[in-house]
Amino acid sequence: MCSAGTRFDPRIGNNTMTTSSLSPAETGVLAQHQAQLAQGQFQIQKCQSCHQHIYFPRELCPHCGSDDVAFVTPSGQGTVYAVTTVRRKAAEGGDYNVSLVDLDEGPRLMSRVSNCAPEAVHIGLRVQAHVVVTDGQGVVLFNALDGVAP
Numbered sequence: 801m802c803s804a805g806t807r808f809d810p811r812i813g814n815n816t817m818t819t820s821s822l823s824p825a826e827t828g829v830l831a832q833h834q835a836q837l838a839q840g841q842f843q844i845q846k847c848q849s850c851h852q853h854i855y856f857p858r859e860l861c862p863h864c865g866s867d868d869v870a871f872v873t874p875s876g877q878g879t880v881y882a883v884t885t886v887r888r889k890a891a892e893g894g895d896y897n898v899s900l901v902d903l904d905e906g907p908r909l910m911s912r913v914s915n916c917a918p919e920a921v922h923i924g925l926r927v928q929a930h931v932v933v934t935d936g937q938g939v940v941l942f943n944a945l946d947g948v949a950p
């Protein structure tokens with residue numbers, strides 16, 4: 801079960817993994833990835849040598865060391881692997897969840913299930929990725945796929 805109820809705030813979620821650690825001088829796949837997110841596109845990489853999927857983007861495949869990695873569009877579907885609730889005063893937006901999601905393609909990423917009350921997010925919940933763009937920066941969030949009222 802997953803019931804709606806959390807006030808939506810796209811600023812929280814996986815931004816520590818997407819933007820805050822980057823300096824303006826960084827280019828390459830991370831800059832490419834940020835540009836994709838800013839256009840609302842969620843892309844991961846696939847190694848052309850060992851065919852494993854990669855996320856967060858890297859210059860080299862972490863599985864086999866090949867530099868022949870290409871961006872591909874994932875299904876966006878995944879399963880919650882772990883979840884924790886971050887407590888916050890109601891005046892500051894209320895509690896929210898931080899979830900580790902295993903994409904169907906393999907990679908695991910830290911994000912947030914944004915269409916659920918924090919206590920409704922549980923291990924094994926099936927979720928679908930979407931990109932929320934705020935002030936020109938995109939973050940990947942997830943929506944629960946089962947039992948959610950629109």
Ligand SMILES: [Zn+2]
Pocket residue numbers: 847848849850851852861862863864865866
């Ligand atoms: Zn590889």
